[in-house]
Amino acid sequence: MDKTNLSFLLEGSLKISQEILFSDVKLKIKFNKWTSIIGVSGSGKSTLLKIIAGMDLPDVFKSTIKSSNKNYSFSWMAQNDLLLPWASVINNVTLGQKLRGEKLDKERALSLLDQVGLINEVNALPSTLSGGMRQRVALARTLMEDKNIILMDEPFSALDSITRSAMQKLTWKLLKDKTVIMVTHDPLEALLLSNDLYYIIKNKLRSIKLPNSKPFRTVNDENLLYSHKFILNKLEKSYIR
Amino acid sequence: MNYFYKYLFSFIIFITIWWLIQYITDSPSYILPSPYRVFLSIKNNLNLLAYHSIITFLEILVGFILGLIFGMYTGILFIISKSMRKWMLPFIVLTQAIPVFAIAPILTLWIGYGIWSKIIMTVLIIYFPITIAFYDGLKRIDPMIINLAKMMGANTFSMLLKIRIPFALPQLSSGLKLAAAFAPMGAVIGEWVGSSEGLGYLMLYASGRVQIDLMFSSIIILAIFTILLYNFVSYVSNIITRWDPKSHIN
Numbered sequence: 001m002d003k004t005n006l007s008f009l010l011e012g013s014l015k016i017s018q019e020i021l022f023s024d025v026k027l028k029i030k031f032n033k034w035t036s037i038i039g040v041s042g043s044g045k046s047t048l049l050k051i052i053a054g055m056d057l058p059d060v061f062k063s064t065i066k067s068s069n070k071n072y073s074f075s076w077m078a079q080n081d082l083l084l085p086w087a088s089v090i091n092n093v094t095l096g097q098k099l100r101g102e103k104l105d106k107e108r109a110l111s112l113l114d115q116v117g118l119i120n121e122v123n124a125l126p127s128t129l130s131g132g133m134r135q136r137v138a139l140a141r142t143l144m145e146d147k148n149i150i151l152m153d154e155p156f157s158a159l160d161s162i163t164r165s166a167m168q169k170l171t172w173k174l175l176k177d178k179t180v181i182m183v184t185h186d187p188l189e190a191l192l193l194s195n196d197l198y199y200i201i202k203n204k205l206r207s208i209k210l211p212n213s214k215p216f217r218t219v220n221d222e223n224l225l226y227s228h229k230f231i232l233n234k235l236e237k238s239y240i241r
Numbered sequence: 242m243n244y245f246y247k248y249l250f251s252f253i254i255f256i257t258i259w260w261l262i263q264y265i266t267d268s269p270s271y272i273l274p275s276p277y278r279v280f281l282s283i284k285n286n287l288n289l290l291a292y293h294s295i296i297t298f299l300e301i302l303v304g305f306i307l308g309l310i311f312g313m314y315t316g317i318l319f320i321i322s323k324s325m326r327k328w329m330l331p332f333i334v335l336t337q338a339i340p341v342f343a344i345a346p347i348l349t350l351w352i353g354y355g356i357w358s359k360i361i362m363t364v365l366i367i368y369f370p371i372t373i374a375f376y377d378g379l380k381r382i383d384p385m386i387i388n389l390a391k392m393m394g395a396n397t398f399s400m401l402l403k404i405r406i407p408f409a410l411p412q413l414s415s416g417l418k419l420a421a422a423f424a425p426m427g428a429v430i431g432e433w434v435g436s437s438e439g440l441g442y443l444m445l446y447a448s449g450r451v452q453i454d455l456m457f458s459s460i461i462i463l464a465i466f467t468i469l470l471y472n473f474v475s476y477v478s479n480i481i482t483r484w485d486p487k488s489h490i491n
Contacts, residue, residue, distance in 0.1 A: 055388045074392055082389050086407050086484035096393035099403055125484060145393060 006031055008072075010052065012065030014044060021047065025065055025205050027198065029149075034180045034215065036190040039200030040235055045183040046153050052181060053151055075145040078153040081138040083126040089113065090122045093140045105144075112140040115174060132163035139171060150175060152182040156189065168192060172216045187231040191224050192217050199231060201238045248468070274454040279461065282454035290443070294462050297440040300356055300428040301466065304363025308420060311364065312371025313413070319372075320379045320405065321397055337369050341430060349435040359431030359439065366427035367420035374416025378409025411488045414478035421474040425467045 010027040013020065021044035029035050039045040050057060051065050053074045076082075083092045091098070093109045113119050116136040126134055135155065142150060155171070156164045172193055184190050190197055193215050197208045208231065211223035218224075256276050262268075263275045270278055283290060315333070319326040345362055352358040382405060390404050432441025440459045447455035482488040 050388075053388070053392065055391075076385075076389050076392055078385065080383070080385065082383070082386050084386075084404070084407070095390075095403075099390055099393050099395035099399045101399065127484065127486060147392075 009068040010065055011068075012063065014047065014051070014065060015062040016044070016047075017060050020203050022065075022200075022205060023203050027205060028196075029179065029181060030196060031179045032177055033195035034176075034182060034193055035196040035198070036182045036184060036194040037198045037200065037205070038184055038187055038190050038231060038235070040185060040238060043200040043238075045185075045200055049151050049153050049181065049183045052149075072149050073147040074149050074151050075142045075147040076151050076153070077138055077142045077155045079155060079158045081126070081134040083134055083137055083141075085126055088123045088125060089118060089129075089137050092126065092137055093144050095141060096145045109140070109144055112143050113137075115143075116140045116170065130163075132159055132167060135159060135167055136170070139167075139174065143174060149179045149181065152180060154184050155182070157184070157186065164189075169216065176215075187228050187235070188219070191227055191231075192219070199234060201234055244472075271451050271453050274457055278454045279457045282452075283458045283461070286455060286458065290458060290462060293438055293440050293443045293459070294466075296356065296438045297425070297428050297432070297463070298466060300359040300363060300431070300439065301424050301470065303356075304360045304427060305367060305420065305424045305470070307360065308364040308367035308424070309371055309417070312368050312416070312420075313375050315368075315372045316375030316379055316409075317401065317406075319376045321401070333369065333372065336365075341366055341427065345430050345434040348431070354435050354437060359428045359436065362431035363424050363427035366423045366430075370419040370423065371413070371416045374419070375409055375413045378412025379405045381412065382408045411482045411485045414474075414482055414488065417474045417478060418471065421471040422467060424470065425463055429463065 007028055007030045010025060010029070012025055014022040014025070025048070027035075027037075027048075037045050037048065047057065047061065048065075051063050052067070053076060057063065084095065087095070090106070090109055090113065093113060094104045094106070097104050110119065110122065113122060116139055118133060118136055118140070121129065121133065126137065129137070135158075138155075156167050159167055168189060182190070182193065191210070194210065195215060197210055198205050199208055200206075208227065211217065211221060211227055213221055213223065260276050263273050266273070274282075315329070319330065341362060344365065345358075348358045348361055352361065379401075386404060386408075387400070390400055395404065428439070429441035429444075432439040433445060436442045440463050444456050444459045447453070447459065479489070
């Protein structure tokens with residue numbers, strides 16, 4: 001296989017009004033791997049993800065970030081599950097097909113709902129579900145779309161710690177062979193799940209050497225704890241300027 | 242049923258106060274007729290009232306439906322076309338700056354004494370609240386949901402039909418309820434300015450002949466129309482916004 005097809009590169013810089021958010025971003029995304037970006041609140045990490053997705057940004061942002069390939073399709077999973085409140089679980093999962101006017105693949109939707117443990121809630125409305133269940137519906141919807149690249153904007157940060165841990169394992173299980181770009185403020189989460197890890201410090205995007213073990217890592221991994229401490233130190237310094 | 246009793250209770254209170262005022266002030270019946278006299282008048286003029294009521298009811302109903310269609314259509318145009326929103330919105334606000342009372346005689350002059358000038362009056366009165374409420378609803382939506390739908394490959398039409406319009410239903414419901422309360426006003430104003438039938442006409446006719454009890458009968462029937470229309474609209478609103486907890490507080 002041609003080597004250039006195994007990854008793509010994002011380069012450029014981003015300004016908000018006159019202030020620089022990122023200068024000289026160089027982000028290499030490898031296919032079928034998880035790439036995570038850690039940064040404190042307001043560091044522009046979510047904006048970076050929106051740029052990758054090609055979303056419209058408010059006029060105050062000025063971006064020169066270019067991607068080496070534009071033919072990818074994306075799906076999106078965020079902290080807010082973005083479920084349609086009037087649609088049942090199954091209708092939310094098949095939303096993409098409905099919007100495109102395609103024939104609904106109910107069988108596949110049901111099998112995905114089974115995988116995320118919601119086979120008994122197929123006809124429930126989102127408002128009757130817990131936060132964790134809603135996020136699992138969003139996960140099933142993301143999988144249903146089957147796009148090249150999955151973008152995740154702090155997908156677990158609104159969940160309680162037990163649910164979050166379970167969700168991280170489930171998401172990893174279902175998405176481990178996909179190309180995922182995840183933005184998070186939680187260094188531990190990023191260390192557990194990532195193949196490649198970047199952090200944002202002083203308007204720069206830097207990569208971090210990860211422990212040799214493969215994700216999904218265990219929390220008692222000594223190298224992981226060392227990396228965790230290292231990231232926290234760096235990020236704290238960037239916070240107290 | 243509970244709902245029905247609430248209305249019955251308000252009705253009894255209203256009749257009692259009316260009767261008390263009439264009793265205490267001892268007004269002659271050509272100034273303030275007693276509830277009983279009005280009841281008798283409704284009974285004696287049933288055919289007359291029914292005839293004029295049907296006309297007014299028709300004007301309200303057709304006006305309401307047309308106003309709803311035009312209002313929703315304009316709201317959708319504003320969302321999908323930036324230039325429409327830029328050029329049409331000020332124009333619509335401008336039309337609202339002219340009092341409908343001032344437009345009514347012109348409409349009668351242009352369209353005639355028939356039912357259509359009243360229907361158009363009704364449309365004019367409810368068009369604005371429906372347009373603005375619906376447009377606001379279509380606009381007030383989490384931009385991330387729009388982004389998500391775009392990523393999923395939604396086109397303008399499926400975005401409207403499957404995302405924006407359902408999200409706008411709670412706001413549209415508010416507009417509909419306002420419209421239900423205003424619509425009878427439009428029809429009656431139209432009838433006052435120039436007509437030979439309808440409850441508005443009957444009010445003027447009765448007032449001219451000092452048949453105040455007949456005038457009160459017309460007002461009561463009009464009030465009942467308004468309450469019925471409002472409740473029907475509320476009922477439909479509750480069904481279409483069942484999923485929205487914010488639309489349902491006890």
